Amino acid sequence: MKVRSGIVELVGNGSATVTATAMDGGSQATCLINVTGGPAALTGDVNGDGVVDVADINVLLNIILGNDSASNYGGRADVNGDGNIDVSDVNSVINIMLG
Ligand SMILES: [Ca+2]
Numbered sequence: 815m816k817v818r819s820g821i822v823e824l825v826g827n828g829s830a831t832v833t834a835t836a837m838d839g840g841s842q843a844t845c846l847i848n849v850t851g852g853p854a855a856l857t858g859d860v861n862g863d864g865v866v867d868v869a870d871i872n873v874l875l876n877i878i879l880g881n882d883s884a885s886n887y888g889g890r891a892d893v894n895g896d897g898n899i900d901v902s903d904v905n906s907v908i909n910i911m912l913g
């Protein structure tokens with residue numbers, strides 16, 4: 815799930831906590847959303863747009879260089895599932911793209 819400009823978009827099964835904060839910051843409300851029955855996450859689709867392409871490599875490079883946070887992409891940035899986000903994940907995305 816990702817949120818852009820206040821719009822919640824389903825990108826796969828899982829759960830997320832959504833917190834809304836009043837404009838003056840004085841009050842908050844949260845809710846837990848569980849998504850089931852949605853599309854399974856596509857391996858290598860780091861940015862969750864439904865395709866595996868160079869945009870996913872750009873996201874990985876930004877994470878590796880410290881310009882973006884892996885937490886923005888759920889567990890999708892660890893493409894090869896080894897617990898680290900590094901150049902091996904970039905290689906995994908390239909291999910997926912090459913088929
Ligand atoms: Ca993608």
Ligand SMILES: [Ca+2]
Pocket residue numbers: 891892893894895896897898899900902903
């Ligand atoms: Ca990895």
